[in-house]
Amino acid sequence: KRFGKSEDISPAFVFxxxxxxxxxxxxxxxVDGGYGMI
Structure with a gap:
């Protein structure tokens, strides 16, 4: 587990x-890397 980086969420913003x-x-x-499913 890790904190998200700008590289992780930037594709969502571009989309x-x-x-x-x-x-x-x-x-x-x-855009939370699946953290919300825990």
């Missing part, structure tokens, strides 16, 4: 800023 995410509205994108 959300891209045209690929144009159909996503009102969602919470949890």
């Amino acid at each position: 959300l800023a891209s045209a690929d995410s144009d159909y996503i509205t009102g969602q919470v994108l949890c």
Whole structure:
């Protein structure tokens, strides 16, 4: 187990800023490395 790094979450930000995410509205994108499943 480790703390997340900027390299871990930056792909999510890039995706959300891209045209690929144009159909996503009102969602919470949890980028926690699976920690929330514990």
